[in-house]
Amino acid sequence: MATLVVVAALALCFACADARRPPHIVFILADDYGWNDVGYHGSEIKTPHLDRLSASGVRLDNYYVQPLCTPSRNQLMTGRYQIHTGMQHQIIWPCQPYCVPLDEKFLPQLLRETGYATHMVGKWHLGMYKKDCLPTRRGFDTFFGYLTGSEDYFTHHRCVLVPPNNDMRCAVDFRDGEEVAEGYDGQYSTHLFTKRAINLIYKHNKEKPLFLYLPLQAVHSPLQVPSRYLEPYAFINNTDRRHYAAMASVMDEAVGNVTQALRESGLWDNTVLVFSTDNGGQTLMGGNNWPLRGRKWSLWEGGVRGVGFVASPLLSRPGTVSRELIHISDWLPTLVALAGGTTNGTKPLDGFDVWDTISKGNPSPRQELLHNIDPLYEDIAPCPGTGSRLTLADVRSPEPWSYSKFNVSVHAAIRYKNWKLLTGYPGCDYWFPPPRIADSMEVSTPATTLKPVMLFDIESDPEERNEVSKKHPEVVAFLLARLEQYSKTAKPVNYPDDDPKCDPGPGGAWGPWV
Ligand SMILES: *[C@@H]1O[C@H](CO)[C@@H](O)[C@H](O)[C@H]1NC(C)=O
Ligand SMILES: *[C@@H]1O[C@H](CO)[C@@H](O)[C@H](O)[C@H]1NC(C)=O
Numbered sequence: 001m002a003t004l005v006v007v008a009a010l011a012l013c014f015a016c017a018d019a020r021r022p023p024h025i026v027f028i029l030a031d032d033y034g035w036n037d038v039g040y041h042g043s044e045i046k047t048p049h050l051d052r053l054s055a056s057g058v059r060l061d062n063y064y065v066q067p068l069c070t071p072s073r074n075q076l077m078t079g080r081y082q083i084h085t086g087m088q089h090q091i092i093w094p095c096q097p098y099c100v101p102l103d104e105k106f107l108p109q110l111l112r113e114t115g116y117a118t119h120m121v122g123k124w125h126l127g128m129y130k131k132d133c134l135p136t137r138r139g140f141d142t143f144f145g146y147l148t149g150s151e152d153y154f155t156h157h158r159c160v161l162v163p164p165n166n167d168m169r170c171a172v173d174f175r176d177g178e179e180v181a182e183g184y185d186g187q188y189s190t191h192l193f194t195k196r197a198i199n200l201i202y203k204h205n206k207e208k209p210l211f212l213y214l215p216l217q218a219v220h221s222p223l224q225v226p227s228r229y230l231e232p233y234a235f236i237n238n239t240d241r242r243h244y245a246a247m248a249s250v251m252d253e254a255v256g257n258v259t260q261a262l263r264e265s266g267l268w269d270n271t272v273l274v275f276s277t278d279n280g281g282q283t284l285m286g287g288n289n290w291p292l293r294g295r296k297w298s299l300w301e302g303g304v305r306g307v308g309f310v311a312s313p314l315l316s317r318p319g320t321v322s323r324e325l326i327h328i329s330d331w332l333p334t335l336v337a338l339a340g341g342t343t344n345g346t347k348p349l350d351g352f353d354v355w356d357t358i359s360k361g362n363p364s365p366r367q368e369l370l371h372n373i374d375p376l377y378e379d380i381a382p383c384p385g386t387g388s389r390l391t392l393a394d395v396r397s398p399e400p401w402s403y404s405k406f407n408v409s410v411h412a413a414i415r416y417k418n419w420k421l422l423t424g425y426p427g428c429d430y431w432f433p434p435p436r437i438a439d440s441m442e443v444s445t446p447a448t449t450l451k452p453v454m455l456f457d458i459e460s461d462p463e464e465r466n467e468v469s470k471k472h473p474e475v476v477a478f479l480l481a482r483l484e485q486y487s488k489t490a491k492p493v494n495y496p497d498d499d500p501k502c503d504p505g506p507g508g509a510w511g512p513w514v
């Protein structure tokens with residue numbers, strides 16, 4: 001009895017202490033990091049820090065992201081599906097005059113309102129054509145990094161064909177706060193970002209909870225890396241894969257250095273660290289998602305099933321693997337609740353609070369997941385080979401789905417429990433073996449002909465090899481009806497033409513021009 005009381009008192013005290021001390025939150029987002037690119041998934045790429053850290057936490061095995069950079073970041077920051085922000089199509093290209101709608105409330109704004117210091121180090125990619133779109137205007141106290149994507153890791157220059165004449169403009173995209181950051185030419189971004197993150201951690205006033213958002217440039221193309229990191233990968237013949245592997249090693253080292261700083265600074269005991277990729281690997285640029293089908297830009301599992309884990313002394317069941325359905329839009333409600341804040345001021349959320357699912361192993365509140373509906377989709381990175389690419393024309397045949405109110409020529413996918421339904425052209429549908437199994441240029445051919453409506457049981461068939469729509473017409477009808485309902489809630493696609501005024505001119509820097 002006495003023991004029970006003591007235990008109860010301790011539990012209560014722990015709850016009180018928890019309520020008084022919201023956890024520090026460190027969110028590390030990798031760029032284009034594929035399913036088969038982390039050691040613990042059996043990759044030839046060595047990631048000892050990620051392996052160890054995730055083994056001490058909870059690995060997310062049924063975790064989803066969006067198939068592209070801007071959309072995943074957009075959903076992370078708003079907790080809402082792309083169709084609800086009008087950003088269901090592609091990414092924000094450097095000269096497009098738009099950003100995530102300014103009436104969307106961002107995760108760092110919510111955390112700041114509940115008392116957090118909020119810092120961002122790395123890649124933004126959520127729009128920058130005017131100052132109101134910048135990270136420092138959307139909830140971050142400080143920002144060090146870049147605003148677009150695909151820039152040089154050393155010079156921090158981004159080259160863009162600018163309208164109206166498609167002249168090539170190469171200009172720096174690197175900022176400290178809202179000012180152009182000078183003096184970093186020649187320094188590798190993963191090292192720079194790690195150094196800044198560590199400085200922020202050591203300087204942090206422990207009385208305040210910290211939110212550190214660290215969206216690294218790694219391991220997105222261009223495939224650049226300091227040469228010493230290549231040495232352990234001499235055994236990889238494929239040049240792209242070798243460079244990519246070395247870049248992943250720097251990222252792994254970065255995660256090791258950041259966690260070491262959290263420990264040494266005394267923050268770790270009250271920290272929740274999330275590691276996530278933003279989308280599947282790009283097989284054209286060294287990434288790999290084997291044995292999953294497809295790649296970045298596609299709605300196949302290789303595009304959307306993400307590497308992710310949570311590490312924290314605050315987890316109830318550390319050392320476990322979660323097989324519950326979790327999505328990148330779930331972090332906003334999850335982290336704001338952990339912080340003791342409210343989601344007051346956000347628009348209707350598509351994400352769920354999944355902390356008890358991750359920490360305690362409870363069933364996920366999420367049963368369904370809208371991957372996307374994009375009526376304008378085109379695959380800008382078509383499948384290898386000729387004649388192998390299914391075009392929209394091939395799928396424009398509504399039979400036998402004529403009962404469907406949802407236009408099955410539209411690129412869309414939805415998940416419900418174990419079921420995944422795809423319509424239209426999902427993107428490159430090959431399985432790309434890793435270079436160890438075959439040279440990466442060699443691809444296994446698709447096993448099935450694509451159809452306008454395809455159904456897979458992801459639970460038993462994560463590789464999407466057995467299309468089963470004929471066997472389960474009732475599931476197909478149900479999911480088509482769900483897609484139809486979702487499409488009624490979609491905002492019109494916002495995807496403006498390039499604005500010639502984006503050109504920063506010779507010697508200028510990419511940044512707000514309006
Ligand atoms: C790698 O290249 C070397 C030299 O060209 C060759 O002997 C070896 O068989 C290749 N290894 C693989 C796995 O392709
Ligand atoms: C991690 O820290 C070590 C030791 O200070 C340093 O040599 C290395 O460059 C750091 N790595 C990164 C990615 O910052």
Ligand SMILES: *[C@@H]1O[C@H](CO)[C@@H](O)[C@H](O)[C@H]1NC(C)=O
Nearest residue numbers: 105113341342343344345346
């Ligand atoms: C939500 O925000 C509004 C406006 O900022 C405020 O008036 C209201 O009291 C808030 N509600 C809660 C429950 O915090």
Ligand SMILES: *[C@@H]1O[C@H](CO)[C@@H](O)[C@H](O)[C@H]1NC(C)=O
Nearest residue numbers: 375376392407408409410411
């Ligand atoms: C169905 O979607 C396709 C692809 O987006 C489009 O070309 C076609 O016009 C749509 N059909 C109807 C009836 O809306």
